[in-house]
Amino acid sequence: MAECLYEGKEHAAAYLKYRVAPHELIAKILGYMEEKTAKPFKLAVDVGCGSGQGTTLLAPYFTQVVGTDISPAQLEMAQANSNPPNVSYRQCPAEELPFAAGEADLVTAMTAAHWFDRQRFLQEADRVLRPGGCLALLSYTLDMELEYGDVSGTLTDICEEFYAALLPFRNPYLGPSSTLIYKDMFDSCLYPDKEWDECFRLRRSLPLNGYIGMVETFSSYQKLQKKDPAEAERLSNNTRNKLLSAMGASSPDTEVVVVVKYFYWLACKP
Ligand SMILES: C[S@@+](CC[C@H](N)C(=O)[O-])C[C@H]1O[C@@H](n2cnc3c(N)ncnc32)[C@H](O)[C@@H]1O
Numbered sequence: 001m002a003e004c005l006y007e008g009k010e011h012a013a014a015y016l017k018y019r020v021a022p023h024e025l026i027a028k029i030l031g032y033m034e035e036k037t038a039k040p041f042k043l044a045v046d047v048g049c050g051s052g053q054g055t056t057l058l059a060p061y062f063t064q065v066v067g068t069d070i071s072p073a074q075l076e077m078a079q080a081n082s083n084p085p086n087v088s089y090r091q092c093p094a095e096e097l098p099f100a101a102g103e104a105d106l107v108t109a110m111t112a113a114h115w116f117d118r119q120r121f122l123q124e125a126d127r128v129l130r131p132g133g134c135l136a137l138l139s140y141t142l143d144m145e146l147e148y149g150d151v152s153g154t155l156t157d158i159c160e161e162f163y164a165a166l167l168p169f170r171n172p173y174l175g176p177s178s179t180l181i182y183k184d185m186f187d188s189c190l191y192p193d194k195e196w197d198e199c200f201r202l203r204r205s206l207p208l209n210g211y212i213g214m215v216e217t218f219s220s221y222q223k224l225q226k227k228d229p230a231e232a233e234r235l236s237n238n239t240r241n242k243l244l245s246a247m248g249a250s251s252p253d254t255e256v257v258v259v260v261k262y263f264y265w266l267a268c269k270p
Protein backbone atom coordinates (compact mmCIF):
# COMPACT_ATOMS: atom_id res chain seq x y z
CA MET A 1 0.00 0.00 0.00
CA ALA A 2 1.38 3.46 -0.88
CA GLU A 3 1.70 6.50 1.32
CA CYS A 4 -1.25 8.54 0.18
CA LEU A 5 -1.59 12.27 0.87
CA TYR A 6 -5.28 12.47 1.68
CA GLU A 7 -5.12 12.90 5.43
CA GLY A 8 -5.39 16.70 5.78
CA LYS A 9 -8.75 18.36 6.39
CA GLU A 10 -7.97 21.16 3.92
CA HIS A 11 -7.20 18.65 1.21
CA ALA A 12 -10.38 16.74 1.97
CA ALA A 13 -12.39 19.98 1.78
CA ALA A 14 -10.78 20.98 -1.54
CA TYR A 15 -11.48 17.50 -2.79
CA LEU A 16 -15.17 17.82 -2.00
CA LYS A 17 -15.33 21.27 -3.57
CA TYR A 18 -13.49 20.64 -6.83
CA ARG A 19 -13.59 17.01 -7.90
CA VAL A 20 -16.08 16.20 -10.62
CA ALA A 21 -18.87 13.70 -9.82
CA PRO A 22 -18.82 11.02 -12.55
CA HIS A 23 -22.58 10.55 -13.16
CA GLU A 24 -21.99 9.16 -16.65
CA LEU A 25 -19.75 6.40 -15.30
CA ILE A 26 -22.26 5.43 -12.64
CA ALA A 27 -24.72 4.98 -15.54
CA LYS A 28 -22.17 2.68 -17.25
CA ILE A 29 -21.77 0.59 -14.08
CA LEU A 30 -25.53 0.25 -13.60
CA GLY A 31 -26.06 -0.54 -17.29
CA TYR A 32 -23.49 -3.33 -16.99
CA MET A 33 -25.09 -4.70 -13.83
CA GLU A 34 -28.58 -4.65 -15.38
CA GLU A 35 -27.23 -6.68 -18.28
CA LYS A 36 -25.10 -9.16 -16.32
CA THR A 37 -26.67 -9.84 -12.99
CA ALA A 38 -29.97 -10.52 -11.28
CA LYS A 39 -31.72 -8.02 -9.03
CA PRO A 40 -32.24 -7.08 -6.24
CA PHE A 41 -29.14 -4.91 -5.82
CA LYS A 42 -28.79 -4.81 -2.06
CA LEU A 43 -25.29 -3.69 -1.13
CA ALA A 44 -22.79 -1.47 -2.96
CA VAL A 45 -19.38 -0.85 -1.41
CA ASP A 46 -17.44 2.19 -2.63
CA VAL A 47 -13.84 1.60 -1.57
CA GLY A 48 -11.55 4.64 -1.14
CA CYS A 49 -14.70 6.76 -1.16
CA GLY A 50 -12.95 9.97 -0.11
CA SER A 51 -15.51 12.68 0.60
CA GLY A 52 -18.27 10.55 -0.89
CA GLN A 53 -19.09 12.27 -4.20
CA GLY A 54 -19.27 8.96 -6.07
CA THR A 55 -20.76 7.05 -3.13
CA THR A 56 -23.94 9.12 -2.94
CA LEU A 57 -24.52 8.70 -6.70
CA LEU A 58 -25.05 4.97 -6.10
CA ALA A 59 -27.81 5.52 -3.52
CA PRO A 60 -30.86 5.36 -5.87
CA TYR A 61 -29.91 1.91 -7.15
CA PHE A 62 -29.07 -0.08 -4.00
CA THR A 63 -30.81 -0.84 -0.71
CA GLN A 64 -27.62 0.09 1.09
CA VAL A 65 -24.43 1.88 0.03
CA VAL A 66 -21.32 1.87 2.21
CA GLY A 67 -18.35 4.12 1.47
CA THR A 68 -15.07 2.97 3.00
CA ASP A 69 -11.82 4.87 3.31
CA ILE A 70 -8.62 4.77 5.30
CA SER A 71 -8.55 8.54 5.90
CA PRO A 72 -10.51 9.92 8.88
CA ALA A 73 -10.35 13.46 7.38
CA GLN A 74 -11.98 12.31 4.15
CA LEU A 75 -14.65 10.36 6.04
CA GLU A 76 -15.41 13.31 8.29
CA MET A 77 -16.02 15.38 5.17
CA ALA A 78 -18.18 12.61 3.65
CA GLN A 79 -20.29 12.38 6.80
CA ALA A 80 -20.75 16.15 6.98
CA ASN A 81 -22.24 16.02 3.47
CA SER A 82 -26.00 15.72 3.01
CA ASN A 83 -26.23 11.96 2.50
CA PRO A 84 -29.26 9.92 1.46
CA PRO A 85 -30.52 7.75 4.36
CA ASN A 86 -29.23 4.50 2.80
CA VAL A 87 -25.61 5.76 2.62
CA SER A 88 -23.13 5.20 5.45
CA TYR A 89 -19.36 5.23 5.86
CA ARG A 90 -16.77 2.98 7.50
CA GLN A 91 -13.10 3.54 8.17
CA CYS A 92 -10.99 0.59 7.01
CA PRO A 93 -8.21 -0.34 4.59
CA ALA A 94 -9.27 -1.39 1.11
CA GLU A 95 -7.49 -4.66 1.69
CA GLU A 96 -9.60 -5.59 4.77
CA LEU A 97 -13.24 -4.80 4.10
CA PRO A 98 -15.67 -5.24 7.03
CA PHE A 99 -18.19 -7.35 5.10
CA ALA A 100 -19.06 -11.04 5.10
CA ALA A 101 -18.10 -13.24 2.17
CA GLY A 102 -20.60 -12.92 -0.69
CA GLU A 103 -22.41 -9.94 0.85
CA ALA A 104 -21.88 -7.29 -1.84
CA ASP A 105 -23.62 -6.87 -5.20
CA LEU A 106 -21.13 -4.21 -6.30
CA VAL A 107 -17.62 -3.31 -5.23
CA THR A 108 -16.33 -0.15 -6.81
CA ALA A 109 -13.32 2.12 -6.40
CA MET A 110 -13.35 5.53 -8.06
CA THR A 111 -9.97 7.20 -8.61
CA ALA A 112 -8.63 5.26 -5.66
CA ALA A 113 -7.51 1.70 -6.53
CA HIS A 114 -4.07 2.88 -7.73
CA TRP A 115 -3.26 3.67 -4.05
CA PHE A 116 -4.21 0.23 -2.76
CA ASP A 117 -2.21 -2.94 -2.38
CA ARG A 118 -3.80 -3.94 -5.65
CA GLN A 119 -3.60 -7.73 -5.53
CA ARG A 120 -4.79 -7.86 -1.91
CA PHE A 121 -7.65 -5.52 -2.77
CA LEU A 122 -8.71 -7.66 -5.75
CA GLN A 123 -8.72 -10.74 -3.53
CA GLU A 124 -10.75 -8.90 -0.91
CA ALA A 125 -13.24 -7.63 -3.51
CA ASP A 126 -13.61 -11.19 -4.77
CA ARG A 127 -14.28 -12.40 -1.22
CA VAL A 128 -17.06 -9.90 -0.47
CA LEU A 129 -18.79 -10.09 -3.88
CA ARG A 130 -21.64 -12.56 -4.32
CA PRO A 131 -21.62 -14.80 -7.41
CA GLY A 132 -22.94 -12.52 -10.17
CA GLY A 133 -21.77 -9.45 -8.25
CA CYS A 134 -19.79 -6.83 -10.15
CA LEU A 135 -16.49 -5.07 -9.71
CA ALA A 136 -16.08 -1.60 -11.24
CA LEU A 137 -12.81 0.30 -11.12
CA LEU A 138 -12.45 3.72 -12.67
CA SER A 139 -10.04 6.58 -12.74
CA TYR A 140 -8.80 9.29 -15.08
CA THR A 141 -5.58 10.52 -16.57
CA LEU A 142 -4.23 13.80 -15.23
CA ASP A 143 -3.94 15.39 -18.66
CA MET A 144 -7.31 17.12 -18.58
CA GLU A 145 -7.95 19.45 -21.51
CA LEU A 146 -9.71 22.80 -21.62
CA GLU A 147 -12.13 24.06 -24.25
CA TYR A 148 -12.87 27.75 -24.69
CA GLY A 149 -13.86 29.44 -27.94
CA ASP A 150 -11.19 29.06 -30.62
CA VAL A 151 -8.23 28.97 -28.19
CA SER A 152 -8.75 25.45 -26.83
CA GLY A 153 -5.47 24.17 -28.33
CA THR A 154 -3.47 27.00 -26.70
CA LEU A 155 -5.15 26.37 -23.34
CA THR A 156 -4.37 22.67 -23.53
CA ASP A 157 -0.69 23.49 -24.25
CA ILE A 158 -0.58 25.71 -21.15
CA CYS A 159 -2.20 22.92 -19.09
CA GLU A 160 0.43 20.49 -20.36
CA GLU A 161 3.18 22.79 -19.01
CA PHE A 162 1.35 22.76 -15.66
CA TYR A 163 1.28 18.94 -15.60
CA ALA A 164 4.93 18.72 -16.71
CA ALA A 165 5.95 20.93 -13.75
CA LEU A 166 4.11 18.54 -11.41
CA LEU A 167 5.49 15.33 -12.92
CA PRO A 168 8.65 15.21 -10.72
CA PHE A 169 6.34 15.15 -7.69
CA ARG A 170 4.37 12.12 -8.83
CA ASN A 171 4.48 9.30 -6.28
CA PRO A 172 6.85 6.57 -7.60
CA TYR A 173 4.33 3.92 -6.45
CA LEU A 174 2.12 5.06 -9.33
CA GLY A 175 4.79 4.52 -12.01
CA PRO A 176 4.60 6.48 -15.26
CA SER A 177 0.96 5.75 -16.13
CA SER A 178 -2.17 5.15 -14.07
CA THR A 179 -3.83 3.62 -17.13
CA LEU A 180 -1.19 0.86 -17.09
CA ILE A 181 -1.88 0.14 -13.42
CA TYR A 182 -5.57 -0.40 -14.12
CA LYS A 183 -4.87 -2.40 -17.28
CA ASP A 184 -2.56 -4.69 -15.26
CA MET A 185 -5.28 -5.13 -12.64
CA PHE A 186 -7.78 -5.85 -15.41
CA ASP A 187 -5.47 -8.45 -16.97
CA SER A 188 -4.94 -10.14 -13.61
CA CYS A 189 -8.69 -10.45 -12.95
CA LEU A 190 -9.71 -14.02 -13.75
CA TYR A 191 -13.44 -13.39 -14.23
CA PRO A 192 -14.24 -14.40 -17.81
CA ASP A 193 -16.87 -11.70 -18.18
CA LYS A 194 -15.05 -8.38 -18.11
CA GLU A 195 -14.64 -5.24 -20.21
CA TRP A 196 -12.11 -2.41 -20.44
CA ASP A 197 -12.62 1.12 -21.78
CA GLU A 198 -9.42 3.12 -22.20
CA CYS A 199 -10.86 6.58 -22.82
CA PHE A 200 -14.26 7.90 -21.90
CA ARG A 201 -14.38 11.70 -22.14
CA LEU A 202 -16.41 13.52 -19.56
CA ARG A 203 -17.07 17.24 -20.16
CA ARG A 204 -17.94 19.74 -17.43
CA SER A 205 -18.43 23.48 -17.54
CA LEU A 206 -16.51 24.99 -14.62
CA PRO A 207 -15.08 28.37 -13.62
CA LEU A 208 -11.39 28.52 -14.56
CA ASN A 209 -10.60 28.61 -10.82
CA GLY A 210 -12.47 25.30 -10.45
CA TYR A 211 -10.08 23.72 -12.95
CA ILE A 212 -7.05 25.08 -11.05
CA GLY A 213 -8.63 23.87 -7.79
CA MET A 214 -9.02 20.37 -9.28
CA VAL A 215 -5.36 20.17 -10.26
CA GLU A 216 -4.43 21.40 -6.79
CA THR A 217 -6.11 18.30 -5.30
CA PHE A 218 -3.77 15.99 -7.28
CA SER A 219 -1.29 14.16 -5.06
CA SER A 220 1.66 15.54 -7.09
CA TYR A 221 0.51 19.13 -6.46
CA GLN A 222 -0.04 18.32 -2.78
CA LYS A 223 3.50 16.96 -2.56
CA LEU A 224 4.95 20.12 -4.11
CA GLN A 225 2.83 22.25 -1.77
CA LYS A 226 4.17 20.40 1.25
CA LYS A 227 7.75 20.79 0.06
CA ASP A 228 7.62 24.38 -1.22
CA PRO A 229 4.29 26.18 -0.67
CA ALA A 230 5.49 29.42 -2.31
CA GLU A 231 6.52 27.57 -5.49
CA ALA A 232 3.20 25.71 -5.58
CA GLU A 233 1.29 28.98 -5.33
CA ARG A 234 3.50 30.62 -7.96
CA LEU A 235 2.88 27.73 -10.34
CA SER A 236 -0.92 27.92 -9.90
CA ASN A 237 -0.97 31.71 -10.30
CA ASN A 238 1.31 31.62 -13.31
CA THR A 239 -0.87 28.98 -15.01
CA ARG A 240 -4.07 30.87 -14.18
CA ASN A 241 -2.65 34.11 -15.60
CA LYS A 242 -1.41 32.45 -18.79
CA LEU A 243 -4.80 30.80 -19.32
CA LEU A 244 -6.68 34.05 -18.73
CA SER A 245 -4.42 35.93 -21.10
CA ALA A 246 -4.93 33.32 -23.86
CA MET A 247 -8.70 33.48 -23.29
CA GLY A 248 -8.69 37.28 -23.41
CA ALA A 249 -10.58 37.20 -20.10
CA SER A 250 -9.91 38.91 -16.78
CA SER A 251 -12.01 36.96 -14.30
CA PRO A 252 -10.91 33.55 -13.00
CA ASP A 253 -14.63 32.84 -12.61
CA THR A 254 -14.97 32.72 -16.42
CA GLU A 255 -16.48 29.37 -17.41
CA VAL A 256 -14.41 26.89 -19.41
CA VAL A 257 -15.17 23.32 -20.42
CA VAL A 258 -12.92 20.80 -18.69
CA VAL A 259 -12.49 17.50 -20.51
CA VAL A 260 -11.62 14.66 -18.12
CA LYS A 261 -10.39 11.45 -19.76
CA TYR A 262 -11.65 8.51 -17.71
CA PHE A 263 -10.74 4.87 -18.13
CA TYR A 264 -12.54 2.05 -16.39
CA TRP A 265 -13.10 -1.65 -16.19
CA LEU A 266 -16.08 -3.74 -15.23
CA ALA A 267 -16.20 -7.41 -14.36
CA CYS A 268 -18.83 -9.87 -13.20
CA LYS A 269 -17.95 -12.60 -10.69
CA PRO A 270 -18.96 -16.00 -12.07
C1 LIG B 1 -8.17 10.32 -5.10
S1 LIG B 1 -9.17 9.94 -3.69
C2 LIG B 1 -10.68 9.43 -4.46
C3 LIG B 1 -11.89 9.66 -3.60
C4 LIG B 1 -13.25 9.32 -4.22
N1 LIG B 1 -13.37 7.92 -4.56
C5 LIG B 1 -13.54 10.18 -5.43
O1 LIG B 1 -13.66 9.65 -6.54
O2 LIG B 1 -13.68 11.39 -5.28
C6 LIG B 1 -8.43 8.44 -3.15
C7 LIG B 1 -8.99 7.96 -1.82
O3 LIG B 1 -8.46 6.66 -1.56
C8 LIG B 1 -8.20 6.56 -0.17
N2 LIG B 1 -7.22 5.48 0.04
C9 LIG B 1 -5.95 5.42 -0.37
N3 LIG B 1 -5.38 4.27 -0.02
C10 LIG B 1 -6.33 3.55 0.62
C11 LIG B 1 -6.38 2.25 1.19
N4 LIG B 1 -5.33 1.42 1.16
N5 LIG B 1 -7.53 1.84 1.76
C12 LIG B 1 -8.63 2.63 1.76
N6 LIG B 1 -8.64 3.88 1.24
C13 LIG B 1 -7.51 4.32 0.67
C14 LIG B 1 -7.68 7.93 0.21
O4 LIG B 1 -7.78 8.19 1.60
C15 LIG B 1 -8.57 8.84 -0.63
O5 LIG B 1 -9.70 9.26 0.06
